[in-house]
Amino acid sequence: MRKNIIFFWSATGNSLHVAREISEHFWANGESCELVSVAAWRGESFRLDEGYEAVGFVFPVYFGGIPSPFEHFIEQLNLSAVHDAHIFSVVTCGGSGGNSTNADLEQLLNCKKKGLSSAHTITYYSSYYILHTELVYTTRPRSKVQTQAGDRKLAEVVGAILARRPTKIPRMNPLYHFGYDRKRHSLSHCDERFVTNRHCTSCGQCAELCPMNNIGLVSDKPYWQHNCALCLACLHWCPNRAIEYGTVSRFRERYHHPAVTAKEIHREKSQGPFSQTIDFRNKGR
Numbered sequence: 001m002r003k004n005i006i007f008f009w010s011a012t013g014n015s016l017h018v019a020r021e022i023s024e025h026f027w028a029n030g031e032s033c034e035l036v037s038v039a040a041w042r043g044e045s046f047r048l049d050e051g052y053e054a055v056g057f058v059f060p061v062y063f064g065g066i067p068s069p070f071e072h073f074i075e076q077l078n079l080s081a082v083h084d085a086h087i088f089s090v091v092t093c094g095g096s097g098g099n100s101t102n103a104d105l106e107q108l109l110n111c112k113k114k115g116l117s118s119a120h121t122i123t124y125y126s127s128y129y130i131l132h133t134e135l136v137y138t139t140r141p142r143s144k145v146q147t148q149a150g151d152r153k154l155a156e157v158v159g160a161i162l163a164r165r166p167t168k169i170p171r172m173n174p175l176y177h178f179g180y181d182r183k184r185h186s187l188s189h190c191d192e193r194f195v196t197n198r199h200c201t202s203c204g205q206c207a208e209l210c211p212m213n214n215i216g217l218v219s220d221k222p223y224w225q226h227n228c229a230l231c232l233a234c235l236h237w238c239p240n241r242a243i244e245y246g247t248v249s250r251f252r253e254r255y256h257h258p259a260v261t262a263k264e265i266h267r268e269k270s271q272g273p274f275s276q277t278i279d280f281r282n283k284g285r
């Protein structure tokens with residue numbers, strides 16, 4: 001049986017949906033495909049065994065590049081046992097930065113004397129609250145239309161990956177990174193603006209889902225510990241709309257890919273190789 005593996009990072013489900021679809025199609029094709037969530041990774045080294053015929057990276061664009069924790073994971077990922085594999089990426093985004101992000105990944109892999117065989121970008125509805133996410137009183141919501149368009153592109157991408165069809169790999173555009181790189185790598189304290197409102201029921205889901213394990217609970221209320229990736233999983237998944245980012249998110253819709261649930265995001269995180277049992281309650285203060 002041909003053996004494949006996909007590493008992924010997902011906060012609001014777009015990339016998880018993509019990774020899962022590719023994996024399910026591999027299985028339906030008589031091939032195996034492991035899904036490895038990089039959520040909760042804390043710097044452990046990871047060496048990929050030999051024998052994989054396709055190695056995939058599926059993740060969102062954050063500020064025109066690779067989400068910083070995922071980038072650090074790839075930096076240390078040992079691929080020396082990988083020979084002749086089809087290495088592919090699928091970047092999900094809200095409309096811009098797919099090429100520069102794929103180019104970033106290519107450069108990271110080149111440092112390991114590897115390279116992408118195919119690079120894909122799928123535009124979904126954006127999870128970034130300030131620029132894209134719709135106002136709650138929008139009468140013609142874009143999210144459904146954009147998600148359907150993304151899923152149609154996904155079907156094409158899945159076909160290309162299963163056929164191990166090579167694509168052109170985008171070149172790095174340094175101009176695109178102007179201003180963005182610093183932003184992407186200095187997010188940890190941006191969580192100072194998260195606040196909870198009176199609708200918080202102390203369910204603790206925000207802490208469970210956070211891929212950085214950045215949220216602790218004191219008297220069952222969340223607090224953010226300044227190791228944030230600004231992925232916004234806490235804000236988008238809160239079942240009671242009890243989390244805001246200052247005032248900018250107040251009248252903005254919450255989003256997640258409709259085929260993905262909070263339970264599934266949590267399951268992927270807790271069954272991943274980097275999971276650990278964490279008691280979030282009354283921790284650290």
Ligand SMILES: Cc1cc2nc3c(=O)[nH]c(=O)nc-3n(C[C@H](O)[C@H](O)[C@H](O)COP(=O)(O)O)c2cc1C
Pocket residue numbers: 009010011012013014015016059060061062063064065092093094095096097124125126127128129229230231232257
């Ligand atoms: C902090 C942050 C920065 C983002 N920056 C960009 C960007 O530069 N360009 C873009 O098209 N989308 C951007 N997005 C949107 C995400 O790339 C997009 O919604 C992605 O599909 C989310 O993937 P996920 O649902 O798997 O978490 C950003 C989202 C976040 C949270």
